[in-house]
Amino acid sequence: MTFGSKPQSFNRISLLALICLCSSRIAPGAEKLSASTKTDGLTGQAMSVLRVNCLSCHNDEKKKGGLQLTSRENALKGSENGPVLVPHKSDKSLLTKVLLADSDPHMPPKKQLSEKEIVTLRRWIDAGAKWDAKALAESPADSKPVQLGIIPRSYNPVLALALSPDEKRLAVSRANRIYIHDLSQTNYPIAAQLEDQRDAVQALAWSRDGQHLAAGSFRRIVMWAAPTLKQELVITNNLVDRITGLQFTSNSTTLVASDGVPTKSGLVHLLLMENGTNQSTWFAHKDSIYALCLSGDDKRLATGGADKIIRLWDMSTQKEIGKLEAHTGHVLGLAFNPDATMLVSGGADKVLNFWETTNWHQAITLNNHPAPITALTWTADGKSLTTVCEDGIPRRFTEFKTHAGEQSGGGANERAFDKARDILYCLTTTADGKTVFAGCHDGLVYVWNAEGKIKATLSTPEQELAHATKPQEAGTHEK
Numbered sequence: 001m002t003f004g005s006k007p008q009s010f011n012r013i014s015l016l017a018l019i020c021l022c023s024s025r026i027a028p029g030a031e032k033l034s035a036s037t038k039t040d041g042l043t044g045q046a047m048s049v050l051r052v053n054c055l056s057c058h059n060d061e062k063k064k065g066g067l068q069l070t071s072r073e074n075a076l077k078g079s080e081n082g083p084v085l086v087p088h089k090s091d092k093s094l095l096t097k098v099l100l101a102d103s104d105p106h107m108p109p110k111k112q113l114s115e116k117e118i119v120t121l122r123r124w125i126d127a128g129a130k131w132d133a134k135a136l137a138e139s140p141a142d143s144k145p146v147q148l149g150i151i152p153r154s155y156n157p158v159l160a161l162a163l164s165p166d167e168k169r170l171a172v173s174r175a176n177r178i179y180i181h182d183l184s185q186t187n188y189p190i191a192a193q194l195e196d197q198r199d200a201v202q203a204l205a206w207s208r209d210g211q212h213l214a215a216g217s218f219r220r221i222v223m224w225a226a227p228t229l230k231q232e233l234v235i236t237n238n239l240v241d242r243i244t245g246l247q248f249t250s251n252s253t254t255l256v257a258s259d260g261v262p263t264k265s266g267l268v269h270l271l272l273m274e275n276g277t278n279q280s281t282w283f284a285h286k287d288s289i290y291a292l293c294l295s296g297d298d299k300r301l302a303t304g305g306a307d308k309i310i311r312l313w314d315m316s317t318q319k320e321i322g323k324l325e326a327h328t329g330h331v332l333g334l335a336f337n338p339d340a341t342m343l344v345s346g347g348a349d350k351v352l353n354f355w356e357t358t359n360w361h362q363a364i365t366l367n368n369h370p371a372p373i374t375a376l377t378w379t380a381d382g383k384s385l386t387t388v389c390e391d392g393i394p395r396r397f398t399e400f401k402t403h404a405g406e407q408s409g410g411g412a413n414e415r416a417f418d419k420a421r422d423i424l425y426c427l428t429t430t431a432d433g434k435t436v437f438a439g440c441h442d443g444l445v446y447v448w449n450a451e452g453k454i455k456a457t458l459s460t461p462e463q464e465l466a467h468a469t470k471p472q473e474a475g476t477h478e479k
Contacts, residue, residue: 161427162428194222200242290332301313349372350389435447
């Protein structure tokens with residue numbers, strides 16, 4: 001594959017593969033963490049034993065015997081027969097007793113653990129049974145240090161956008177570079193450029209108070225003080241792979257991040273803004289998370305991704321409170337409406353689903369999109385929803401008509417906007433919905449007005465120079 005060229009069939013999932021190529025992982029010369037942040041050796045070994053031998057049957061899905069080994073809290077809770085793990089007391093822990101060759105019942109059912117593995121678990125329990133979600137999530141190959149190669153300057157799809165709360169600045173990620181556009185000026189000039197990421201930035205978020213900007217890439221979250229754009233925090237500890245989603249809580253004290261190893265795990269991290277401390281990490285999915293959203297009151301979190309499942313979480317306990325299964329493709333977009341009475345989801349199956357949050361009834365199903373839905377957002381009044389799609393066309397939906405009871409379908413009025421030249425990956429709008437911004441594979445940010453007409457395209461100085469040296473293409477929009 002040649003960088004700068006695009007495969008004929010190119011969607012968001014294949015883009016992730018391209019990002020992997022751009023990253024050029026080379027072990028082992030990675031950025032080194034301090035000794036205090038490294039995984040404890042014994043804990044890491046114990047997590048590896050549990051992951052390889054136990055997790056396939058005792059996860060959030062299967063829960064065989066009522067036992068979940070996806071977190072320390074679940075492990076301490078035990079199975080339907082009672083506790084299985086007693087910290088500091090391996091001889092009283094059922095977890096180790098059932099591993100013995102003459103045990104009945106015997107675990108794992110069709111395998112005998114080695115003496116070394118059993119001793120590792122016993123030593124781990126006697127030491128207090130410390131937990132490490134990162135070590136549990138990763139395979140040995142995933143946990144190796146890596147060094148990221150240089151991303152070609154020609155690789156510049158816009159993968160993430162974030163509009164500041166005062167709507168005066170727009171953060172745009174192009175590959176591993178972040179540009180800040182000044183929206184208070186009519187031509188939306190670039191006011192700053194931030195370059196402290198080594199891999200493609202897939203997530204951006206402003207804090208609700210407008211004081212912080214966060215960006216996520218491979219095993220790295222960087223925070224800037226928004227007024228000065230001075231870097232204030234770098235978070236690397238406990239991150240296992242690419243950060244695919246970021247959102248601040250309404251009080252701006254906590255950052256919610258989605259992470260995980262493709263085909264293996266989807267993790268959610270709660271990170272304290274004050275110092276980047278990890279408050280909590282839990283397994284949310286068995287595959288990559290592509291969408292996350294908090295309700296306006298911060299009480300509920302919705303996550304969705306490659307496993308085609310939407311999961312709902314109680315933020316106060318980090319417990320799963322619901323699971324929605326309707327999509328037949330990756331879930332790529334999620335959004336609560338402002339009063340959190342409705343959750344909308346869109347995905348690679350080209351379907352838009354509306355869920356009533358009182359009983360999680362599927363109130364509306366729209367099949368209007370001709371290609372995968374990559375992002376969506378509500379206006380501040382909750383009266384309209386905007387989506388973007390791989391066909392390059394934003395769509396606005398209003399006048400929602402729900403169905404009650406067991407019926408599904410419903411409907412809404414639809415308005416298609418002017419078409420961009422390529423796939424649209426990300427989306428944000430002003431609170432009133434009168435200005436729409438969407439990031440495109442061609443490296444441009446397209447800007448639409450309330451009538452759905454393209455009124456500007458935002459590019460970098462390098463892109464403008466390249467464009468000026470070649471004949472203008474028909475249909476190109478200038479700022």
